[in-house]
Amino acid sequence: MQGKKLNIGVLGCGPIAQFAHFEACQKGRNVALFAICDKAVDLVQQMEMMWKPVKTYLDYATMLEDPEIDAIIIATADALHVPLALQAIHAGKHVLIEKPLSHSLEECIELEECAERNEVVVQVGHMKRFDEGIAYAKKFVDKTLGEIVALKAWYGDNTHRYTMTDNVQPIPFKSTMAVKPISDPKADPERYYMMAHGSHLLDTAQFLAGSIGSVQAHLRTIQDIWCWFIDVEFASGAVGHLDLTIKIRGDWHEGFQVYGTGGSVFAKTYNPWFYKSSEVQCYSEDEKVSYSPLAADGFSYRLQLEAFADVIMSGDPMLGTSIREGTEITRGMIAIHQSIQDGKRVYLDQLKATAI
Numbered sequence: 603m604q605g606k607k608l609n610i611g612v613l614g615c616g617p618i619a620q621f622a623h624f625e626a627c628q629k630g631r632n633v634a635l636f637a638i639c640d641k642a643v644d645l646v647q648q649m650e651m652m653w654k655p656v657k658t659y660l661d662y663a664t665m666l667e668d669p670e671i672d673a674i675i676i677a678t679a680d681a682l683h684v685p686l687a688l689q690a691i692h693a694g695k696h697v698l699i700e701k702p703l704s705h706s707l708e709e710c711i712e713l714e715e716c717a718e719r720n721e722v723v724v725q726v727g728h729m730k731r732f733d734e735g736i737a738y739a740k741k742f743v744d745k746t747l748g749e750i751v752a753l754k755a756w757y758g759d760n761t762h763r764y765t766m767t768d769n770v771q772p773i774p775f776k777s778t779m780a781v782k783p784i785s786d787p788k789a790d791p792e793r794y795y796m797m798a799h800g801s802h803l804l805d806t807a808q809f810l811a812g813s814i815g816s817v818q819a820h821l822r823t824i825q826d827i828w829c830w831f832i833d834v835e836f837a838s839g840a841v842g843h844l845d846l847t848i849k850i851r852g853d854w855h856e857g858f859q860v861y862g863t864g865g866s867v868f869a870k871t872y873n874p875w876f877y878k879s880s881e882v883q884c885y886s887e888d889e890k891v892s893y894s895p896l897a898a899d900g901f902s903y904r905l906q907l908e909a910f911a912d913v914i915m916s917g918d919p920m921l922g923t924s925i926r927e928g929t930e931i932t933r934g935m936i937a938i939h940q941s942i943q944d945g946k947r948v949y950l951d952q953l954k955a956t957a958i
């Protein structure tokens with residue numbers, strides 16, 4: 603497939619497709635927005651006018667029969683991710699699935715087995731790995747930082763975030779015909795915030811410091827502020843602290859620090875809709891010098907899609923979140939919930955539940 607563009611079919615014309623995926627397909631150096639699909643006919647018509655895909659579909663199974671489509675982006679509600687991804691894999695398509703991968707470990711395992719059997723590429727849409735600042739920090743951690751001693755990471759969504767993002771995002775088109783999952787994903791805020799935001803935090807932590815062995819979590823809620831403080835032990839022996847706080851009275855607050863035997867990393871991450879890469883400072887103890895990349899390209903959703911296409915077309919290594927890593931994130935979220943319920947440290951290989 604060298605030299606060709608990967609033909610993408612986007613399933614779902616909801617907000618995330620409108621804000622990120624259509625534009626990423628249109629601007630990506632090695633991809634083409636070939637098809638879009640949604641059961642909501644008004645959304646499809648509107649998006650066809652705006653983004654000019656080659657084809658449109660109202661029925662997913664029919665889109666999957668199209669031999670010209672190489673890969674599917676699944677941009678639907680969380681609960682639908684895995685069943686729809688399985689359908690795509692059975693049709694021989696590669697899949698980029700929006701995050702979080704799934705609420706259930708059984709689903710994750712079924713997906714991994716199915717992807718392996720069918721030899722397709724499946725990547726989970728944790729696009730922060732493609733924030734050029736975070737990507738630079740990861741290379742520095744691997745090459746220069748030495749053994750990781752500790753990682754602190756924080757993700758604070760704020761009360762004013764929509765005041766800020768409404769100014770830079772288009773007004774999304776909505777449809778009363780849109781398919782919704784059986785239960786309202788926002789009905790339980792503890793679960794919803796963990797799935798929507800905590801999954802990003804766990805991905806950043808394990809991207810930089812490897813898999814998590816155990817967690818001891820505390821949750822404080824007051825006046826609609828949700829604050830998780832999570833003590834982490836990584837499998838490597840590194841210690842960690844994760845802070846997930848929703849509705850901070852203040853600005854968006856995201857970043858991380860990593861301490862290693864050969865240096866340290868300090869990072870400030872911006873809300874992704876500002877298209878500004880993280881500011882990172884990577885200090886090397888050998889050189890007594892800090893490095894801070896410009897990281898000019900801040901469209902992480904496009905960068906993740908280009909990297910996904912490079913895996914498929916050029917056999918490049920997968921830089922994005924694999925199914926196995928997506929599964930570990932689900933395991934981590936279940937462990938955090940269990941730790942809050944039981945008031946104890948929870949080891950990720952000794953969970954009582956298999957779903958969150």
Ligand SMILES: NC(=O)c1ccc[n+]([C@@H]2O[C@H](COP(=O)([O-])OP(=O)(O)OC[C@H]3O[C@@H](n4cnc5c(N)ncnc54)[C@H](O)[C@@H]3O)[C@@H](O)[C@H]2O)c1
Pocket residue numbers: 613614615616617618619639640641642645660661662677678679680682686700701702727728729779780781782798874
């Ligand atoms: N990576 C990020 O930063 C980020 C940001 C926001 C949302 N997300 C994720 O993106 C996903 C989608 O979010 P959203 O707000 O756009 O969802 P949404 O539910 O509002 O929209 C999904 C669309 O998919 C369509 N759809 C669902 N099943 C279908 C089917 N079988 N056939 C045809 N059409 C179907 C629906 O009609 C709907 O229009 C979620 O998992 C969310 O967590 C990720």
